[in-house]
Amino acid sequence: MGKLPLLNGFIGESTAFREMLAILARVARYDTTVLISGETGSGKEMAARAIHYQGQRRDRPFIPVNCGALPDHLVENELFGHARGAYTDARESQLGLIAQAEGGSLFLDEVDALTAKAQVSLLRFLQDGQYRRLGSSLVETADVRVVAACNSDLSQAVNRQEFRADLYYRLTAMELHVPPLRARENDAVLLARHVVAEAASQYQLAVKDLHPDTVHWLLAYGWPGNVRELQNRIQREFLLCDGPDILVREIAPDSDRRHRADRRIACPATLNFNEAKQQVLHAFERGQLLRLMSESAGNVSGAARLAGKERRALGKLLKKHGIEPEQFRRS
Incomplete structure (x- = not known):
């Protein structure tokens, strides 16, 4: 790190x-x-x-x-x-x-x-x-x-x-x-790694990295409690973790899904047809990219093969949505 x-x-x-x-x-x-x-x-x-x-x-x-x-x-x-x-x-x-x-x-x-x-x-x-x-x-x-x-x-x-x-x-x-944390792109991952480093120092434990599935969850979850919620949750997961890295596969409860990054879109009734279409496409693209990065452990070429797209085209989409492949790779 x-x-x-x-x-x-x-x-x-x-x-x-x-x-x-x-x-x-x-x-x-x-x-x-x-x-x-x-x-x-x-x-x-x-x-x-x-x-x-x-x-x-x-x-x-x-x-x-x-x-x-x-x-x-x-x-x-x-x-x-x-x-x-x-x-x-x-x-x-x-x-x-x-x-x-x-x-x-x-x-x-x-x-x-x-x-x-x-x-x-x-x-x-x-x-x-x-x-x-x-x-x-x-x-x-x-x-x-x-x-x-x-x-x-x-x-x-x-x-x-x-x-x-x-x-x-x-x-x-x-x-x-x-x-709010859900509007801060990839900052949840940076914050989570900082929390892990601080907890490792406080409790004199070895630092552990985040599993790619955990990175996916961090970016997809809506964080209704924002940074404070993240700090408490990641410290708890770190202290209870017995594996080589911190693994969280939890799906946000239905009551929280409206806060998820890929669902933060305006009500279509308030938008014209093209605006509503663009927002839905944007949410779909981001959700698929997060899944592909998680499944390929951050390997862009592998993700491109899974998606049936050229590597260069997938790379442009990742850049468009501010998704860093490095965050899905194992240390």
Whole structure:
């Protein structure tokens, strides 16, 4: 295994991945609020950390908080802190996360889970950098960059009147979308090999390669849990593997098949005839190429014979779909 491309804590080579990193670098350059969108497990907190550590505040604190994990009545207490006597058990005053992040960045994950009252308080803070601790009349000031994240379309929450429009516009001064793993071409294979190498080092075991069938599965599966799901699954398969390489032949459950790479096509009813035809052909070609590469263990000539095509023509199709034969070969 060669050295993997590791950038800002991310691993990948796909077009979608590199485009995201390019936008991330620009976002980090400007000291303003950011909204990061992306599916669960896709790496939003990692993106937030990369924005912080590439930015002007890299030497100051990075404070993460999962808004969805906080009980409604504690959200404002956690963010803004409280004064002594603010409530029955408040025997001492307490700094909130905003004060702890002074000079640095506050990462608000699942920002759409904030209560209506907390949204108002956050909006006021974003407008002038001022806030009040619970139970205090003293107005305090903090210099903090807010980076927020959500795994849903926050604009739709605004349309449903579940999230304040004025807060949404404050948070979207800059935006970054972290692509799902299924949209990142062959990155699942790179990530899987990285997970194996790290697990081998952690548990002092020999590194094992991926069986060609496992490579096929990695590329065909839709990864609804994204990178986090891949990390957990591949580490488990590695630790339980008794053979010379890691073999997974699992077919995604019916409930997950809509997420598979070869089924991620738009509803034909929304497309004209030619567009629908092209999408179906694209999905068919990719599925067949993955099967051929798996059956031939990455041998392009062998795959061409199986397909009844010329090697050069098959090679062009592999390039068109971004499929690397090396990933199907045994080490």
